Amino acid sequence: MSDEFPFVTISSTVDDSIQALPLFREYDWDFDSDTFVFHNGQRTELIGDEALKVWIYKALKTERNQFLAYSSRYGIELKPFIGKVMGINERYSELKRVITECIMVNPYIRSIDSIDFESNGDKVNCRIELSTIYGGININV
Template sequence: MSTIFPFIGVPEDYILPKTEELPIFREVAWNFEKDKPILENGDFKIVEGNEAIKVWVYKCIKTNRYEHEIYSWDYGTELSELIGQKYSKGLTESEASRYIKEALLVNPYILDVNVANTKFTEDLLSVDIIISTIYGEVEVNV
């Protein structure tokens, strides 16, 4: 069957098969209270699996999207867009949940994101997230 689209062959020819497994997810260990990396004997401590995903999620949510050239445009959140908006509290919390879910689902190790609780207290946003990963389920509080 011919179409007006400039493809040679069928569309299935252009889909890459997912035969390769993802490598083990690794990240630099992070001290969430001090907001800095953890060092052991002068070297960065490396964590794997769900612990690494927790670090990635924390850093992703804390990073403003499009602000740092070192990161791709897929990394970070647009939560700063909510600052100064005259939305209702409910709409602001709903938008924050949506921004967070969009930001986290770009990671291929994350299968599903459930933002369980989003709360603004004065100028501080706190979020409880339940994340399904290829390693299992993990809870993150940011």
């Protein structure tokens, strides 16, 4: 795993809503090389919160309405921020809004508990804590 995406904490509490949806599945993703993970020539499959981490990473990386392969609800809208002059608090507020819109389309995600930003020079780190039907995930992007 890279330092940019150290997915660290997972709660493993499962509740009754897991019965309403099939087990969430996604192919494992190498965040360092930005490619699928293969084992013996086959893609590795993840389930539950581990699969949701991959889905969230890919959704946050994909510009909404940019690719015909995805529905109009999938991805994030960051292009409107390019060249737009706004204060830091306004920018973070808008980023929280588009991150929430991006992630909350997934029915396996119950809530976003917090989104916090930390500036590091030209880079902004974002910490997202969310609740899923499987428990909870903390993500740093």
